[in-house]
Amino acid sequence: MNDITEKIAELDAEGLSLKSVSLWQITWRRLFRRKSAVVGMVILGILAFIALTAQWIAPYDPIQVLIGVEQVKMRQDPCIHLLGCPQDQPQHIMGIDGNVRDEFSRLLYGTRLSLMIGLSTVTSSIFIGTILGALSGYFGHWVDNTIMRVMDVLLAFPSLLLAIVIVTVLGPGLINALIAISIVSIPAYARVVRASVLSVREMDYVSATRAQGGNTFQILFKRILPNALTPLIVQGTLGIATAILDAAALSFLGLGAQPPMPEWGSMLGSERNQVFTAPHLVFYPGLAIMLIVLSFNLLGDGLRDALDPRLAHASG
Amino acid sequence: MKRSMFLLISLVVLTSMILAGCGPKATPTMAPATEVPTEPPPPPKVSIATYNDTSLSVPDCDYGGFFKSIVATDANTVTFTLCKSDAAFLSKIAFSPFAIYPKEWIEATAGTETRTSEGLEKPIGTGPYMVSEWKRGESVTFVKNPDYWGETPLAADTLVFRWSTESAARMLELQSGTIDGFDNVGPDDFATIEADPTLQLALRPALNVFYVGMTNTFAPFDNVKIRQAIAMGINRQRIVDTFSPVGSEAATYFTPCSIPNGCVGDPWYTFDAVAAKALLAEAGFPDGFSTKLYYRDVVRGYLPQVSNVAQDIQAQLLANLNINAEIVVMESGAFIEESGAGRLDGLYLLGWGADYPHVTNFLDYHFGKDVQQFGTTFPEIYDNLIAGGQIGIPADAESYYIAANNAIRELVPMVPIAHGGSAAAYRADVENPQASPLTSEVFAYSKPGDRNIFVWMQNAEPISMFCADETDGESLRACEQVMQSLYSYEVNGTATEPALAESCTPNADSTVWVCVLRQGVKFHDGSDFDATDVVATFNMGLNPGSPYHVGNTNLWEYYDYLWGLMWK
Numbered sequence: 001m002n003d004i005t006e007k008i009a010e011l012d013a014e015g016l017s018l019k020s021v022s023l024w025q026i027t028w029r030r031l032f033r034r035k036s037a038v039v040g041m042v043i044l045g046i047l048a049f050i051a052l053t054a055q056w057i058a059p060y061d062p063i064q065v066l067i068g069v070e071q072v073k074m075r076q077d078p079c080i081h082l083l084g085c086p087q088d089q090p091q092h093i094m095g096i097d098g099n100v101r102d103e104f105s106r107l108l109y110g111t112r113l114s115l116m117i118g119l120s121t122v123t124s125s126i127f128i129g130t131i132l133g134a135l136s137g138y139f140g141h142w143v144d145n146t147i148m149r150v151m152d153v154l155l156a157f158p159s160l161l162l163a164i165v166i167v168t169v170l171g172p173g174l175i176n177a178l179i180a181i182s183i184v185s186i187p188a189y190a191r192v193v194r195a196s197v198l199s200v201r202e203m204d205y206v207s208a209t210r211a212q213g214g215n216t217f218q219i220l221f222k223r224i225l226p227n228a229l230t231p232l233i234v235q236g237t238l239g240i241a242t243a244i245l246d247a248a249a250l251s252f253l254g255l256g257a258q259p260p261m262p263e264w265g266s267m268l269g270s271e272r273n274q275v276f277t278a279p280h281l282v283f284y285p286g287l288a289i290m291l292i293v294l295s296f297n298l299l300g301d302g303l304r305d306a307l308d309p310r311l312a313h314a315s316g
Numbered sequence: 317m318k319r320s321m322f323l324l325i326s327l328v329v330l331t332s333m334i335l336a337g338c339g340p341k342a343t344p345t346m347a348p349a350t351e352v353p354t355e356p357p358p359p360p361k362v363s364i365a366t367y368n369d370t371s372l373s374v375p376d377c378d379y380g381g382f383f384k385s386i387v388a389t390d391a392n393t394v395t396f397t398l399c400k401s402d403a404a405f406l407s408k409i410a411f412s413p414f415a416i417y418p419k420e421w422i423e424a425t426a427g428t429e430t431r432t433s434e435g436l437e438k439p440i441g442t443g444p445y446m447v448s449e450w451k452r453g454e455s456v457t458f459v460k461n462p463d464y465w466g467e468t469p470l471a472a473d474t475l476v477f478r479w480s481t482e483s484a485a486r487m488l489e490l491q492s493g494t495i496d497g498f499d500n501v502g503p504d505d506f507a508t509i510e511a512d513p514t515l516q517l518a519l520r521p522a523l524n525v526f527y528v529g530m531t532n533t534f535a536p537f538d539n540v541k542i543r544q545a546i547a548m549g550i551n552r553q554r555i556v557d558t559f560s561p562v563g564s565e566a567a568t569y570f571t572p573c574s575i576p577n578g579c580v581g582d583p584w585y586t587f588d589a590v591a592a593k594a595l596l597a598e599a600g601f602p603d604g605f606s607t608k609l610y611y612r613d614v615v616r617g618y619l620p621q622v623s624n625v626a627q628d629i630q631a632q633l634l635a636n637l638n639i640n641a642e643i644v645v646m647e648s649g650a651f652i653e654e655s656g657a658g659r660l661d662g663l664y665l666l667g668w669g670a671d672y673p674h675v676t677n678f679l680d681y682h683f684g685k686d687v688q689q690f691g692t693t694f695p696e697i698y699d700n701l702i703a704g705g706q707i708g709i710p711a712d713a714e715s716y717y718i719a720a721n722n723a724i725r726e727l728v729p730m731v732p733i734a735h736g737g738s739a740a741a742y743r744a745d746v747e748n749p750q751a752s753p754l755t756s757e758v759f760a761y762s763k764p765g766d767r768n769i770f771v772w773m774q775n776a777e778p779i780s781m782f783c784a785d786e787t788d789g790e791s792l793r794a795c796e797q798v799m800q801s802l803y804s805y806e807v808n809g810t811a812t813e814p815a816l817a818e819s820c821t822p823n824a825d826s827t828v829w830v831c832v833l834r835q836g837v838k839f840h841d842g843s844d845f846d847a848t849d850v851v852a853t854f855n856m857g858l859n860p861g862s863p864y865h866v867g868n869t870n871l872w873e874y875y876d877y878l879w880g881l882m883w884k
Contacts, residue, residue: 065631067554074558074624098624099631100558172645254613259627259643270623277504 030306037302043295051112059091060102062109062262067100074100075271075278095280098271099260106262107284113263114292117178117247118240125182126236129189130225136190137197138220148194151187159184159242160249167255174263177256181246185239192235196228203227230307237300241293248289264289363861365882369419369848372855374882381880386854388847392833394802394817401706401826403713404674406803406812409820411672412756412792413784413874415441415799416816418839419852426864436780436868441799442816444468444760445475446840447781454478456778458797465837470747470763472770477794479777486773490515490741496764497742497749498773506562509741516744519563520751521574522735523810525678526618526667527567528629529730532691534661541599543728546663548585549592549636555628556734559621563737569721571678572735574753574810576710578675581721584732589636596637604638608662611643612651618667618736626665633663658688667736672878673754673810675717676705683720683729690729697723708822708829753810755789756796761807784857785867787874798840802831802850816845858882 031037050057066072071089076096079085094103136147154162166180167173200206201224209223248265250256252272257263259270264285271281364374373385377399384397398405408414418440425435438447444466445458458475478495480486483502489495491512501509501517509515528550530537537543552566571578596604611626619625626643633639641663646654654660671677682689685698697720704716740757742749745765750757757772764770776790783795802817814820820831837845856864857875860883865872875881 063631065628065635067558098621099627254645259623260631270627 027303027306031302034302034305036298037306040295040298040300040302043291044299047111047292047295048115050108051115054108054112058102058105058108060105062106063101063260065100066096066102072096072100074098075274075281077278078103078280094284095278097267097281098274098278101260103267103281103284106267107264107288109262110264110267110285110288111292113174113257113261114244114247114289117174117181118244118292118296121178121181121185121243121247122236122239124178125185125239126189126232128182129186130193130232132186133190133193134197134220134225134228137194138201138216138224144194147190151190154184154187157184160246163246163250164253164255167250172255172258174251174257174261177247177250180250181243184246185243188235188239189232192231193225193228196231197224200224200227234300234304234307237296237303241296241300244296245289245293361860361883363859363883365855365859365861367851367855367859367862370851372851372859372882379880379882379884381858381882383854383858383879383882386851388851389830391846391848392835394831394833394847394850396820396829396831398827398829403705403708403826404672404676405708405822405826405829406820407672407674407677407810408878410801410803410805410812410815411874411878412796412799412801413786414853414857415783415795415801416845416849416853417441417784417799417856418841418843418845419849420843421839421841422852422856422864426866429866430868430870431780431782431785431866436782439781439783439795439798440840441795442837442839442845443796443798443800444471444758445797447798448474450781453777456781456794461840463838463842464760465834468760471760472764472768474769475759475797476769476771477778478771478773479775479790480773481775487741489773490743493743495771495773496746496767497740497762497771499738499740499751499755500775501739501741503561505741506739514744516742516746516749518740518742518749518751520738520740520755521753521808522564522572522618522737523574523673523753524616524618524667524669524736525567525570525572525732526616526665526734526736527570527730527732529655529660529664529666529690530662531658531660531689532729533658534691536599536601536605537691539599540727541595542601543731544585545592545595545599545637546633546639547592547728547731548588548595549639550629550632550731550733551587551636552584552731552733553587554632555625558628559625560734560736561620561738563739565735565737567732567734570682570724570730570732571675571721572670572753575670575673575675575678576811577704577714577717578678579721580714581718582725584725592637604634604640606640606642608660609633609641609643610646610651610655610660610662610664611666612646612648614648616667616736617669617738618734619665620736622665629663629665656689658691670754673805676701679717679720679724680705683724694723694727694729696727697729706825708826748807750808752805752808754805755793756805757793758796758804758807760797780868782868784853784875785869785872802833816850 074096075098078093078095079089079091080093081087081091092102092104094107097103097106132147136144162184163180166183167176170176170179206219206223209219247256251263251265252269254269257266259266267285268282271278275282364379366373370388371385377384382398382400382402384399387395389395421440425432427435437450444461444464446461448457448459450456456477460471460473483500486498487502487505490498509517530543532538556564556566568583569579573579609626609630611622613622615622630641630643633641655664655666668678680701683693683697684701685693687693700716700720704713704720707713740751743765747763748761750762759770759772774790774793778791778794779786779788780791781795783792783799786792800815802815802820803812804815806813816834816837817831818834820829822829833847839845855862857872858879858881859865860881872881
């Protein structure tokens with residue numbers, strides 16, 4: 001009995017199974033076998049948990065000014081009771097920021113903002129990028145030329161600079177920063193989708209659907225796109241990291257999230273001159289940005305390996 | 317065929333690229349759609365002043381400046397005739413750029429483009445110290461003037477100026493005893509100095525104001541009740557306690573109290589969130605409203621942590637008044653232009669530092685009749701300012717400034733928040749430690765314990781010591797040890813007192829000032845001081861046609877800004 005189970009497990013490891021296993025199941029299994037991807041998922045899981053439960057685990061309101069509420073000073077060092085901070089002092093495990101607010105609570109709420117920023121920008125740019133890429137790849141000729149040249153123009157600018165230009169035109173603010181980041185990341189998705197569509201378009205099953213009289217819509221959205229999805233998922237996961245980083249950079253420059261919003265980039269930016277006098281106010285937001293970007297990058301890398309059929313046998 | 321076409325096109329592209337690269341820089345990238353005929357450049361300004369040894373005058377007052385004539389009526393009397401009445405005359409004339417030089421020295425050191433190095437580095441004046449040596453990049457040494465006319469019993473024989481840009485470095489020097497005092501104590505060093513029995517702190521009274529402005533031509537700030545609600549609804553003391561350096565104070569008047577007539581009338585509203593909210597409801601906004609909070613991200617003495625202060629005011633407006641203010645950071649130049657023209661539709665954070673210590677420099681520049689900054693101006697305020705501005709003796713003008721300050725409190729064109737202070741630190745045995753509100757410490761009035769040399773450390777090296785043509789505070793302070801004006805500011809204060817003049821008395825409307833000069837005063841070069849030196853000094857500063865109108869920068873900023881150069 002045991003031998004058989006082991007045998008099946010071995011077969012699974014090869015990606016071949018006696019049972020019929022879907023692509024997604026295989027992907028999941030491959031993904032879980034990659035340590036770095038698991039680390040990424042764990043960090044991400046924790047961050048997602050924090051984001052969902054911020055209002056219950058944060059000890060303070062992120063925008064509450066503690067002057068007159070507690071005996072705390074501006075930019076006070078962290079006070080952790082477990083590490084020997086006197087019990088009669090209020091506990092602030094990441095200290096107090098330049099406006100006498102609890103840094104820890106702000107950081108927790110910032111998780112929510114950062115995840116929302118990453119997911120919303122990537123979702124919207126994937127949506128637009130997919131449509132543009134699909135149209136371009138499927139119809140070819142002048143449609144392809146027009147769309148891809150516009151994408152080339154967008155790609156010709158460094159993405160952050162282009163985002164700054166767009167925000168300058170629209171006016172500073174978180175929503176406008178999200179729009180800007182969405183716009184600058186469209187070309188990457190459009191190119192990926194176009195490349196996939198081009199390769200899938202000539203497949204036999206597409207020709208078969210066409211021969212059966214399927215209309216353009218059916219062919220494009222039911223036959224071609226689902227099979228062109230794999231690279232998009234990888235690109236999207238990595239893209240979230242870039243989007244979060246870009247949003248943090250814009251907020252750092254004062255163009256993104258506006259005070260008193262607890263956005264990591266703006267928290268970092270507003271205290272950047274205090275790096276020597278109050279290092280905790282620069283260290284923790286920086287660490288948080290690093291963690292979230294790292295987790296998405298690790299997961300994205302893992303997904304790429306897991307989804308790439310050429311690497312299927314090398315994985316593990 | 318095709319190939320030659322291609323060649324031709326690439327040649328054209330290449331040529332145009334080369335042309336674009338090497339072309340003149342002035343090629344406009346965005347030419348206006350229609351060619352505007354360019355106006356001929358205005359003719360260069362020419363001097364309108366006439367000068368001889370005893371008189372400097374202009375034919376009429378159309379040039380826009382203050383002086384009509386400066387005449388040496390006799391060897392010891394100078395009469396200043398002004399184009400408009402100026403109650404601040406003494407406060408301005410006491411300013412160190414207007415110190416008196418000997419006539420012969422002015423002529424001898426004029427140079428061609430700039431003053432000679434003698435003129436820039438070794439000024440001759442009448443002060444308690446004389447320049448002995450300036451080691452560029454290292455120190456300036458002064459020695460006591462043996463012929464000084466005044467009494468300086470405390471003065472050390474030698475005074476040395478040194479400099480360091482880092483407050484931590486200045487602090488270290490003081491702790492190790494290599495200097496006797498330094499300026500601009502760093503925020504982290506206050507506690508250290510207070511705890512150290514060998515050191516002492518001298519707090520510099522604030523001579524500036526930080527305020528929250530609003531333009532009353534935009535709704536809802538056109539409603540005085542809204543403005544009063546904001547005035548009551550901001551906890552100013554909390555802002556000062558949290559964000560301002562030691563020595564700062566919450567503003568109770570627009571003008572700092574170290575200025576005569578600055579703090580007269582009723583003090584500002586006390587913080588009362590409940591009353592403020594009631595006023596807001598009375599004005600028709602029981603649920604508050606949304607607005608914007610503008611500022612420029614520029615550090616000033618009165619506003620050292622501007623973004624934090626802006627966020628605190630934002631939080632206070634929301635908590636106390638339910639006013640939702642969106643923070644807008646503007647580029648400095650645009651911010652000054654927009655706020656000055658009264659075009660900002662929300663609240664804004666701005667401040668003012670004194671050019672000269674007179675109440676007119678604060679009130680007239682903000683609430684005068686033609687000032688657009690806060691929108692419509694109020695006759696209740698500016699009528700009193702006009703009346704008070706014509707009276708030269710502070711005590712006589714007090715009633716007008718009481719009325720003006722009370723009107724400001726009632727009409728709330730803006731909300732004064734704080735006066736920002738700073739501090740100097742000294743060794744504990746220094747007698748009479750100074751921290752002048754005007755940063756014009758005169759070290760002849762301080763004694764460095766039992767040592768015979770006083771070492772002072774400031775932020776930076778003087779640019780030059782020809783201070784008639786300097787604006788930098790570090791240069792002016794060095795000059796003040798050597799040079800004297802007709803009047804001077806009292807030690808550690810802003811009130812004026814006679815210096816080279818024994819008295820300057822105005823006529824009834826403060827348009828003619830007669831100054832009787834001190835007799836028996838000698839310059840450092842041994843020459844006697846008399847009225848022709850005064851006229852020659854003002855001729856040098858004010859008369860662009862004079863061959864002696866040669867300085868360091870040649871901008872003569874303070875002569876131009878406070879009096880007006882004699883040209884048009």
